[in-house]
Structure formats: structure tokens, C-alpha cells
Amino acid sequence: MNQFRVDVLFVNLDPNPEAILPLIGDVAAAHHNLVIFAASASSDGPLILKVMRLGVKEFLPKPMDETALGEAIRRMTCNRVENLSQGKLITVLGTAGGVGALQPQGP
Secondary structure, eight states: OOSSOOOEEEEEOOSOHHHHHHHHHHHHHHOTTOEEEEEESOOOHHHHHHHHHHTEEEEEESSOOHHHHHHHHHHHHHHHHHTOOOOOOOOOOOSSOSTTOOOOOOO
16 A cells, blocks of 8 residues: 555455454554445444444445445545645746746847
8 A cells, every 4th residue: 555545445344354354453553544444244233343443434234335335435535625734825926037028138
């Protein structure tokens, strides 16, 4: 994940969630700004609690509903936009030259 900027990671917990949980924890710890979604056919409460404690932002039951997936993505997008810090706008204008400007002529 260090080659390209990654914003969202989708993780399929099936068929063996217990084997995947340590990987989720490692990735979440190494990439604090990464939004992790997990999907599983299991709706086991303790499993959902484990993945959320590891840093998963959204748990999606399988089969995934397109509407629920879209809403989850929108929530994460809105949260990220709201958390952006304000930057500075610096405007630089040239005082001479440019398109249509007359260049001073020498003697």
C-alpha cells in the first residue's frame, strides 16, 4: 500500500474471519487514515464487535445491498471532507509580461 495512495480497503471476512482479523489490525495500525470496510455472510455480534475494535469503519452483511454500500461510502466521504483542515490560498500575479502585455523597448 506504500506505492499508491489508498483511501478505502474492502475486506472479505469469509470463509475464515479469525485468520483475517490479525491482518486487519496490522493494516489499520499502519495506515491511520485508511477507511476499512468488512463484509461477511455471518452476522455474529462478537465478530462484528471484533472487527470494529480493530478499526473497521463499516460492517456490511453479505450478500451486499447496493444501497447500503452506497450509503456507507457516502458517510465515509462526508466524514473525510468535514475533517479536512483549512489551507491557505496564495495568489501570485506577475507585474510585467504575460499575454497581451507590452514589453518595454530599449533605446
